[in-house]
Amino acid sequence: MAEHCKISAALVAEKRSYVLKLDGYSRTKALVKTGECVSSAPFSVGGHRWAVKYYLNSIVCADSISLYLVLDPAGAKDVTAKLTISVLDKNGEPVPSFSLQERVYFIIRADLEGSVHLRDDCLTIRYDVTVTEEIYNEETKVPPSDLHCYLGDLLKNKDAADLTIQVGGQSFSAHRCVLAARSPVFKAELLGAMKENSGSPIEICDMEANVFKSLLHFIYTDTLPPVLESASNNGAGELAMAGHLAADRYNIGRLKLICEEKLCNQIDSKMVATSLALAEQHGFHDLKEACLKFLAAPSNLEAMMASDGFEHLKSSCPTVLKELIARILPPEQKAAKDLVMAI
Template identity: 35%
Template sequence: MNWSTPNTVTGFLSMAETATHQFKCCYSETKDLPSGRSITSPTFSVAGHNCNILYYPQGSKGSFIKLTFVIQCISAVTASFGFVFLDKHGKPASKASDRSIFTFSPACEKYWFMDFIGKSDLETEFLKDDYITLFFSVTIQSNNSHEEVPKQLVTGIVPFTVNEQFAELPENKEMADITFEVGGEIFTAHKSILSVRSPVFKAEFLRGMAESNMKRIQIKEIKPVIFKALLHFIYTDSVLDMPDEDTPLVTQVQHLLKAADRYGLEGLKMICEEVLIRNITLDTLISSLALAEEHNCQELKNACLGSASEPEILVQLALKSEYVQLMQQYPSMLKSLNDSARDNDDFCYIMNWKKQRYN
């Protein structure tokens, strides 16, 4: 792929470090990449953290592009960031992202800008000499200095304590106006915040449903640790570590994705989907594939099918009893895998043997 030379300008304040990175990519060479495939920018560094921009030409719906910002971190890092495209004349366009604030962690290193620009608009308004160009600005709190910064020097930089303050709100029972009982544990919350963040909670609280007048709601089929993580995301837009030594990480994330889908939290759902994609193994593939089909996670489904189409993996999958159950439940996936396995003699032999055995 034809990338321009990395162009990053970094500025320092005693409490934060800001970098502006130029992202430039040849459109004609990348526009036909399959859905779920991305182009990764050269790495640039901010406050000691390596960062990248991922460009998905097919986006999530095919008619839009998608951008992802990635920070590699070993502990929680809060960043403020945004970008602006250059138009076909090479000048900053009015089309720019809102400035976002997000807390990244080792379990959540990506932030998605979904369906930001339609491909037709991109082709007519934002291409110059067949190149897409944008400037990405990111500010990260620095641990290298403890000097006090005059307020006039940091105007426009949002205090990094906001997430911490919001994270404490569910614990403040005096201000809460709704209580949830989940698996024998009690959680307090605020209807106004839940309604703004979740369309499902909004419908329950504001549209005359039975829950609108309730002060206490019992939540079933969600574990307390998952519901706590759900509330944490609602209040802080970041993912909480879920300490549960008895449950594998992938299983916890699968449960969290189900909860996110249940309450219409698309941002959390995408984060869970990305974690599951990074953790696809022979042991997790079938359960993640079923989850993707049930909750309409197209990128997770594509990643699972891509892994399953590898000859050695496909044969090992066919030996699992869960594979037959999955294919019976979702026949469309059976067709996809069968198409990729036509020349795999071992797979065909195993499937024919199983068909005779179970018929």
């Protein structure tokens, strides 16, 4: 899916400093009432008019002086400004402990009056105002990632392949670094003890060639092969299961979850016994729950018992059958449930 991305650029329209000097601080503080505002002369930065309003006896923050940088609302739409407010020392330099990058500045009166920065009853504060102007702004659509296409072509064309894997009588060309990056099992095998035999073909037993082909497709593209993506209920369970087993063997968690979801969505009376056995053997909780809920219906249970996979389920996973029996027994037969689980 394409993502929306906002591309913008800005430049500094103007940067200026305004110094507010308050002579006779003590007298002014005594004359100005609590909550009463005093305003500075207006000044211009970036084509906009600004002013400083200050309360020597603030009602917002007790025992403090509050200062506000205000903008003339006329023509002030979409103005972006950066501000630094600083008390100046005797050399006209900002005092770090009395500096702040905010539009509203509170100074604790006792801290200021107890410092050396209130000289000769004079307070000097500097406003550094930087106005920026947006010169480019456009929202564009970023296309979805196509990395999987390039890696898929790498697998298809066998470009720079340095590995040959034999499965079920077929040979597959692959890239050692890609397999090692995608699977911790492959990483241990290909970058560990087997690295010394890097020139020899690697043979994988107990796996069908079409299963390994699907596994390779997912490793390189992070997508299921078309045969699994478009699979219907006819044979879809077998295909999804094959991918599931391959993912479990090579510890590719995302493929395992995708295949489990497919199996959950394709449960029927013919395949439910096989899917339940798979879920029990590999610890797939969601698939197991989906199968048990499906078998809670008496007609589905009868059909499952008549299917080819039922005998395999009985011999390979007898405990899950006990759990199934305990679930379908009515609640009032708790003793019977406990007995079944104890057998």
